[in-house]
Amino acid sequence: MTSILTARWLLPITSPPIDGGAVAIENELILEIGNLQELQKRYPDASVRDFGNCAILPGLVNVHTHLELTVFRGRLEESHFQSWIRRLITLKAERLTTDDLMLSARLGCIESIRSGVTTLADTSDSSGPIIALIESGLRGSIFQEVFGPDELQAGSSLEGLKARLDAHAERLNSAGREAQNRITVGVSPHAPYSVSAKLYQAVARLALDQKLDVAIHAAESADEAALLRDGGGAFGESLHRREIRFDPPGCSTIGYFDRLGVLDTSPLLIHCVTIDESDIALMAAKKARVAHCPKSNAKFGHGVAPLNLLRQAGLPVGLGTDSAASNNNLDLIEEARFCSMIARAERKDAAVCSADEMLRMMTIDGARTLGIDHTIGSIEPGKQADLIVVDLNNPHNLPSYDPATAIIFSSSGRDVIMTMVAGRVLYSDGLVSSIDEKLVGEQILEIQNRL
Numbered sequence: 001m002t003s004i005l006t007a008r009w010l011l012p013i014t015s016p017p018i019d020g021g022a023v024a025i026e027n028e029l030i031l032e033i034g035n036l037q038e039l040q041k042r043y044p045d046a047s048v049r050d051f052g053n054c055a056i057l058p059g060l061v062n063v064h065t066h067l068e069l070t071v072f073r074g075r076l077e078e079s080h081f082q083s084w085i086r087r088l089i090t091l092k093a094e095r096l097t098t099d100d101l102m103l104s105a106r107l108g109c110i111e112s113i114r115s116g117v118t119t120l121a122d123t124s125d126s127s128g129p130i131i132a133l134i135e136s137g138l139r140g141s142i143f144q145e146v147f148g149p150d151e152l153q154a155g156s157s158l159e160g161l162k163a164r165l166d167a168h169a170e171r172l173n174s175a176g177r178e179a180q181n182r183i184t185v186g187v188s189p190h191a192p193y194s195v196s197a198k199l200y201q202a203v204a205r206l207a208l209d210q211k212l213d214v215a216i217h218a219a220e221s222a223d224e225a226a227l228l229r230d231g232g233g234a235f236g237e238s239l240h241r242r243e244i245r246f247d248p249p250g251c252s253t254i255g256y257f258d259r260l261g262v263l264d265t266s267p268l269l270i271h272c273v274t275i276d277e278s279d280i281a282l283m284a285a286k287k288a289r290v291a292h293c294p295k296s297n298a299k300f301g302h303g304v305a306p307l308n309l310l311r312q313a314g315l316p317v318g319l320g321t322d323s324a325a326s327n328n329n330l331d332l333i334e335e336a337r338f339c340s341m342i343a344r345a346e347r348k349d350a351a352v353c354s355a356d357e358m359l360r361m362m363t364i365d366g367a368r369t370l371g372i373d374h375t376i377g378s379i380e381p382g383k384q385a386d387l388i389v390v391d392l393n394n395p396h397n398l399p400s401y402d403p404a405t406a407i408i409f410s411s412s413g414r415d416v417i418m419t420m421v422a423g424r425v426l427y428s429d430g431l432v433s434s435i436d437e438k439l440v441g442e443q444i445l446e447i448q449n450r451l
């Protein structure tokens, strides 16, 4: 069955906006784009849904989340990163069950669907996110986290990782082909202060052998840089207190990852705030990719990643919200506006990060960052029908002379009125169809009382 979606604006992203544009879809695929009259002539039997004064665009790609941490929104307002992490680990271990983490991930999926995200790259410890992703209908990569700052833990951490990967494979297997087409599994050796050199080497070898994608928190803070430089800073003190030996390599995070063979996996590097031009050259040579999380970096007071240098070097850079525990929402449109504003403020240049660039960053660049730009990220014939509709009729985004400007600088995820993944409508008429929102809301309040 062919159907046509039309609105005031169609934004294919990889070609110019079409005024009065329309997109014809069949099953999970985009058949054709053009104006409504043309498409109706070609597909006379197609059903037509006209959204009026709205914009149809490709689904948004959030390249870094922690869905299982959504329930910590507003709960961890520590003023120092290291104490934030410590509190997070304690609360997660002492007050939450596996089921709670799954509910938390469900809430993150609901928020994502409602705000127009159709693909996300999630780094997670528990099985909650993959279960929630399978049932939600969202597309994504699940990066299974692995920890172990003590070299002596390397063997057992690796075995634990393998067991979790097997469990994920089994889950996807029993979920069937439709879920397998949407979801891939990778690995995430968490960060230099939580993973030993030995474990990094072992995980890199595993990833290369098994062709697993890798995501790592990298060069996020000055404390991380100090740890690698001379073993100092808050992370150095913490490891010392716990009597965990750390031999500082005396170089940057990126240089350290190069020495350990981690860069040979062309990893998705999350944050990249404390990097310089030689790091960027190394990252480009190894075809690394970057998850840019400007709000999380700003909220922790870590700084601003050198987005312009990364892009000039040709590195794929996507936009990530990070978790609701550090953002405090998963709204990628808000993230894009913040990204543009802070880049302009920092560089004292209003020519950087235009609305068009931000639209590309949320869509096709994000897809490229995850290596799936041949199937998603733009509205083109043959690609997956991952589409969203942004309402431009609200007081805060009326009038809209230019759709990109209206979306990036005047709208938010709350203006999304329809979300579709692979031709399946996940959100329309104010309701998410794949998850029981009311039930999840009630269960989250119960967890809140415990937290």
Ligand SMILES: [Zn+2]
Residues within 6 Å of the ligand: 064, 065, 066, 217, 270, 322, 323
């Ligand atoms: Zn993160």
